[in-house]
Amino acid sequence: MKTLSIVVTTPPYSPLTITAINYIKSAIALGVSINGVFFYQDGVINASEHHTIPNDEYQVLTEWKALNKNHNIPLHVCVSASEKRGLSDEITINAQQTTNINECFTVSGLGELVELSTSSKRVVQF
Amino acid sequence: MKTLSIVVTTPPYSPLTITAINYIKSAIALGVSINGVFFYQDGVINASEHHTIPNDEYQVLTEWKALNKNHNIPLHVCVSASEKRGLSDEITINAQQTTNINECFTVSGLGELVELSTSSKRVVQF
Amino acid sequence: MNNNTKHIAILNASAATAPSAKDALDTTLIYASFEQPISLFYQGEGVRQLVNNQDLTTIHVKDFLKTMSAFSFYDIENIYVCENSLKSRLLAANFHIENVQVLTPHEFANKLHEHQVILRF
Amino acid sequence: MNNNTKHIAILNASAATAPSAKDALDTTLIYASFEQPISLFYQGEGVRQLVNNQDLTTIHVKDFLKTMSAFSFYDIENIYVCENSLKSRLLAANFHIENVQVLTPHEFANKLHEHQVILRF
Amino acid sequence: MKVLHLLRTSAYNTPDLSECLATFQPNDQLVLLDDGCYNLTHVLLNEFIENNGAQCVSFIKDHATARAMETNSKSNVNAINLDTLVNLTFECDSVITWQ
Amino acid sequence: MKVLHLLRTSAYNTPDLSECLATFQPNDQLVLLDDGCYNLTHVLLNEFIENNGAQCVSFIKDHATARAMETNSKSNVNAINLDTLVNLTFECDSVITWQ
Numbered sequence: 001m002k003t004l005s006i007v008v009t010t011p012p013y014s015p016l017t018i019t020a021i022n023y024i025k026s027a028i029a030l031g032v033s034i035n036g037v038f039f040y041q042d043g044v045i046n047a048s049e050h051h052t053i054p055n056d057e058y059q060v061l062t063e064w065k066a067l068n069k070n071h072n073i074p075l076h077v078c079v080s081a082s083e084k085r086g087l088s089d090e091i092t093i094n095a096q097q098t099t100n101i102n103e104c105f106t107v108s109g110l111g112e113l114v115e116l117s118t119s120s121k122r123v124v125q126f
Numbered sequence: 127m128k129t130l131s132i133v134v135t136t137p138p139y140s141p142l143t144i145t146a147i148n149y150i151k152s153a154i155a156l157g158v159s160i161n162g163v164f165f166y167q168d169g170v171i172n173a174s175e176h177h178t179i180p181n182d183e184y185q186v187l188t189e190w191k192a193l194n195k196n197h198n199i200p201l202h203v204c205v206s207a208s209e210k211r212g213l214s215d216e217i218t219i220n221a222q223q224t225t226n227i228n229e230c231f232t233v234s235g236l237g238e239l240v241e242l243s244t245s246s247k248r249v250v251q252f
Numbered sequence: 253m254n255n256n257t258k259h260i261a262i263l264n265a266s267a268a269t270a271p272s273a274k275d276a277l278d279t280t281l282i283y284a285s286f287e288q289p290i291s292l293f294y295q296g297e298g299v300r301q302l303v304n305n306q307d308l309t310t311i312h313v314k315d316f317l318k319t320m321s322a323f324s325f326y327d328i329e330n331i332y333v334c335e336n337s338l339k340s341r342l343l344a345a346n347f348h349i350e351n352v353q354v355l356t357p358h359e360f361a362n363k364l365h366e367h368q369v370i371l372r373f
Numbered sequence: 374m375n376n377n378t379k380h381i382a383i384l385n386a387s388a389a390t391a392p393s394a395k396d397a398l399d400t401t402l403i404y405a406s407f408e409q410p411i412s413l414f415y416q417g418e419g420v421r422q423l424v425n426n427q428d429l430t431t432i433h434v435k436d437f438l439k440t441m442s443a444f445s446f447y448d449i450e451n452i453y454v455c456e457n458s459l460k461s462r463l464l465a466a467n468f469h470i471e472n473v474q475v476l477t478p479h480e481f482a483n484k485l486h487e488h489q490v491i492l493r494f
Numbered sequence: 495m496k497v498l499h500l501l502r503t504s505a506y507n508t509p510d511l512s513e514c515l516a517t518f519q520p521n522d523q524l525v526l527l528d529d530g531c532y533n534l535t536h537v538l539l540n541e542f543i544e545n546n547g548a549q550c551v552s553f554i555k556d557h558a559t560a561r562a563m564e565t566n567s568k569s570n571v572n573a574i575n576l577d578t579l580v581n582l583t584f585e586c587d588s589v590i591t592w593q
Numbered sequence: 594m595k596v597l598h599l600l601r602t603s604a605y606n607t608p609d610l611s612e613c614l615a616t617f618q619p620n621d622q623l624v625l626l627d628d629g630c631y632n633l634t635h636v637l638l639n640e641f642i643e644n645n646g647a648q649c650v651s652f653i654k655d656h657a658t659a660r661a662m663e664t665n666s667k668s669n670v671n672a673i674n675l676d677t678l679v680n681l682t683f684e685c686d687s688v689i690t691w692q
Binding site: 384386416417418455457478481482483485486487488489490491493 | 495497509513516517518519587588589590591592593
Binding site for chain 1: 379392393399400404409490492
């Protein structure tokens with residue numbers, strides 16, 4: 001069984017992120033099992049609930065959501081990298097607890113990267 | 127009259143941003159009038175209401191707020207660069223209109239950069 | 253807008269695939285639409301923005317380079333490219349827009365020095 | 374945690390002042406705390422992380438390099454630096470941590486090839 | 495062990511290609527993707543190919559086409575797609591991304 | 594017109610120093626700040642200083658100290674602080690930031 005984990009460090013507005021998504025899609029089509037995607041550094045911006053990309057451009061968030069929902073790929077965002085960039089699932093707005101991270105993403109610690117590294121045949125950083 | 131506008135393109139977690147702040151403080155101390163700071167590219171992350179920096183590290187947001195409040199320096203964040211990074215003063219959470227941009231910052235278009243360029247003796251990009 | 257017109261230079265240092273290339277173009281068009289005299293400089297990897305026959309749609313990126321054909325509409329006529337940057341990349345002076353002036357590094361530096369505001373992306 | 378132990382390499386390519394240097398260190402310490410065999414490689418500008426007498430507090434940056442003195446506590450004993458990267462920067466092998474092994478590019482490449490997971494920051 | 499090197503930057507902009515080649519060993523594979531395709535005409539890569547042959551170097555065809563590099567390059571490096579890259583990932587023992 | 598060049602990156606990592614020097618003219622000023630201080634020992638800068646003298650080059654003292662570069666460098670380039678940099682900003686006619 002070919003298993004793979006992916007580390008994404010590039011933001012949603014970079015073509016480098018499109019490459020990562022297309023690589024994952026190819027891997028799925030070839031029967032590779034994706035154990036998870038770990039978003040680190042600027043990669044965490046992909047998980048932002050509110051980032052907007054013009055309609056006529058590649059919709060990165062839509063693609064990540066589809067990978068999560070249609071292929072059950074866990075999407076982990078690093079908690080410390082997120083907090084540095086204003087992203088959190090525990091923010092308070094108007095005295096209400098809320099989140100600005102899309103629901104398809106799980107806020108995780110770096111320990112999850114260790115788990116993904118040891119449980120997968122290959123780790124590829126994008 | 128020495129007038130200056132500053133363009134900041136670096137994020138709050140970069141030492142490059144600390145340099146920009148210290149340069150502005152030096153300019154103020156020397157009697158230079160700062161017409162405004164324009165945050166562009168990753169610079170807009172400085173305006174995030176929710177970005178967190180550990181207590182024992184340099185508090186970039188606190189410094190920007192002080193420059194705005196104590197020295198009346200307008201802090202403009204580029205609207206399109208902000209939206210790409212999930213920052214907006216018109217987001218809807220739980221059916222309520224809200225913002226995730228700190229109140230010391232003004233959401234502006236690139237036209238503001240033109241205004242700052244023409245009204246200042248010098249423009250310095252950081 | 254105050255009347256103090258400045259000569260603005262946008263120094264392009266990023267390939268077309270870098271997000272900053274689009275930022276530089278947006279900035280250019282805004283200065284132009286506010287009728288500020290603006291010049292474009294392409295140096296280093298920035299020269300790749302001018303190369304003919306690129307097709308960003310192949311990598312699912314919107315082809316914002318097409319917008320550069322509107323430069324003449326915006327009266328953007330000062331477009332300079334560094335000859336050495338082309339040569340070191342084995343690139344011919346074959347561009348997808350008109351009126352690009354290929355300058356020696358010395359001429360390029362001279363032109364750049366005529367501007368009061370210089371932003372580099 | 375599953376039992377499939379991997380040999381992990383963190384390849385450091387950024388100077389101490391780059392945010393990614395801190396990210397690399399955080400990642401290193403996590404792998405170590407989960408008792409994964411981990412090796413550190415310093416190449417290119419990354420070698421600057423090891424240079425003695427730096428003082429990041431001068432530029433108001435928290436001196437995270439001090440944390441590197443905890444490497445022995447975490448049993449991180451494989452610390453390699455590329456000799457050519459030092460030489461081309463005119464840097465002496467004068468480091469602020471112990472047990473750093475200066476390797477020729479060939480030895481450096483050999484060691485790197487012993488690892489199944491390689492992350493570069 | 496056999497390493498798959500993914501190069502995503504231009505050697506005109508970063509030292510990544512040079513640092514990558516410094517760690518390259520005979521059984522390794524080098525794939526140029528994204529801006530790494532700009533290296534197809536770079537002297538460092540061409541010297542490497544002269545000394546080691548072109549069979550250990552590939553580039554992603556779409557990534558080169560997007561950058562008008564496919565026609566610019568005269569080297570006989572393999573044009574591959576992402577499916578081939580996925581297969582290479584498992585044929586090699588580990589991956590280093592130079593970006 | 595006199596240009597103030599602010600160099601914030603290391604020539605070991607980016608082509609900024611080389612692109613900066615290509616546009617440099619006799620009355621210009623070059624200030625190394627942030628990682629630009631790493632250039633104090635770089636061959637490109639030292640060649641430039643040999644040909645043009647050290648009086649048109651400065652570095653921010655604190656930025657060099659933080660990086661242990663002040664003692665490493667043997668060039669007699671001016672150590673300045675940010676106040677001096679602000680003054681230079683107005684003594685020159687325009688500013689280019691290389692970062």
